[in-house]
Amino acid sequence: MEPIKIVLVTAFLAILLWAFRHRRRVGLRAGTRLALLALTAFAIVSVIQPSITQAAARSLGVTRGTDLILYVLVVVFALTSAGLYFRCRDIQAQVADLARSMALRDAIVTDGAPGWRE
Amino acid sequence: MPATPAANADTWVVVPTFNEATVVREVLAGLLAQFPNVVAVDDGSGDASSVEIIAAGARLVRHPINLGAGAAMETGLQFALLDPRARYFVTFDADGQHRVEDAVAMVDRLRCGDQDILLGSRFLGTSQGMPRSRRLMLKAARVFETIASGVSLTDAHNGLRAFNRSFAEKVRFRMRDMAHASEMLRLIGSTEARWAEHPVTILYTEYSRGKGQRSINSVNIAVDVWLNHLLEERKR
Numbered sequence: 001m002e003p004i005k006i007v008l009v010t011a012f013l014a015i016l017l018w019a020f021r022h023r024r025r026v027g028l029r030a031g032t033r034l035a036l037l038a039l040t041a042f043a044i045v046s047v048i049q050p051s052i053t054q055a056a057a058r059s060l061g062v063t064r065g066t067d068l069i070l071y072v073l074v075v076v077f078a079l080t081s082a083g084l085y086f087r088c089r090d091i092q093a094q095v096a097d098l099a100r101s102m103a104l105r106d107a108i109v110t111d112g113a114p115g116w117r118e
Numbered sequence: 119m120p121a122t123p124a125a126n127a128d129t130w131v132v133v134p135t136f137n138e139a140t141v142v143r144e145v146l147a148g149l150l151a152q153f154p155n156v157v158a159v160d161d162g163s164g165d166a167s168s169v170e171i172i173a174a175g176a177r178l179v180r181h182p183i184n185l186g187a188g189a190a191m192e193t194g195l196q197f198a199l200l201d202p203r204a205r206y207f208v209t210f211d212a213d214g215q216h217r218v219e220d221a222v223a224m225v226d227r228l229r230c231g232d233q234d235i236l237l238g239s240r241f242l243g244t245s246q247g248m249p250r251s252r253r254l255m256l257k258a259a260r261v262f263e264t265i266a267s268g269v270s271l272t273d274a275h276n277g278l279r280a281f282n283r284s285f286a287e288k289v290r291f292r293m294r295d296m297a298h299a300s301e302m303l304r305l306i307g308s309t310e311a312r313w314a315e316h317p318v319t320i321l322y323t324e325y326s327r328g329k330g331q332r333s334i335n336s337v338n339i340a341v342d343v344w345l346n347h348l349l350e351e352r353k354r
Contacts, residue, residue: 099182115201
């Protein structure tokens with residue numbers, strides 16, 4: 001494995017981490033949408049004119065266009081999985097807050113606020 | 119040691135409970151003999167834990183779904199904080215591994231001393247019938263926690279703790295499962311709370327041994343703790 005690959009993978013992970021830590025930034029969300037649009041455009045173009053992906057692959061040092069598409073797919077899949085995982089965590093926290101406030105309300109409605117007995 | 123529960127009217131004991139129907143009533147009865155304010159949080163148990171809690175005479179707060187031990191503790195603390203007279207808070211496991219007299223002694227020490235939080239340590243005290251594998255795992259946990267939180271404890275995963283109101287107000291857990299012990303340490307480290315360890319005795323009964331988490335679960339905890347640390351959102 002060439003050292004450049006290690007550098008690239010590390011950079012990729014660092015960007016992912018940075019993106020998560022700043023996930024509430026508007027700019028980042030806009031960036032995600034632009035990337036999605038660009039990807040869709042790329043998909044449409046590669047369907048209509050497959051030779052373009054082949055040319056793009058060659059210029060990037062990848063042998064075949066299909067390989068390039070595979071690499072892009074891996075990156076998109078990793079980002080999507082990470083995004084879903086983070087969203088899951090957020091929802092889990094929200095559910096916990098919701099369940100907690102329900103539990104506290106039920107307890108107070110049933111037996112009164114704490115410290116009011118005796 | 120106070121002879122009547124009235125002496126501890128300024129204290130709330132929080133007992134997170136999950137599927138402990140066979141022992142929880144006895145544990146709560148022992149606590150209520152010394153502490154008038156005991157809240158047991160039934161964390162969505164599938165058994166009769168709730169019934170047993172009510173039968174024991176403790177306050178019951180019931181999670182509609184299982185949220186994990188840390189979440190149950192947080193719920194209990196938020197409930198107890200609603201009592202304006204509450205000045206001290208104790209967390210106590212529902213499985214009968216802690217001794218009530220240790221909890222009483224810890225609250226008394228908090229009243230006299232200047233610590234914000236006291237953490238029970240079975241290595242400063244004695245442990246009855248602790249399996250050797252458990253001892254090794256807890257030693258390893260200690261090294262890990264020291265690196266992660268900067269707080270060096272002899273016993274990082276002891277459920278018996280006592281702390282004052284200002285610390286209780288800061289307690290927020292975001293990790294599921296047993297990782298809340300690590301979150302507690304990080305909270306102590308980040309808020310620069312004044313802490314001390316207190317020797318306690320753990321009763322390793324047949325029951326608590328059977329309930330205890332398996333050692334391999336410490337791997338899950340370690341990964342969770344580091345991941346959570348890495349992913350901590352930057353507030354802006």
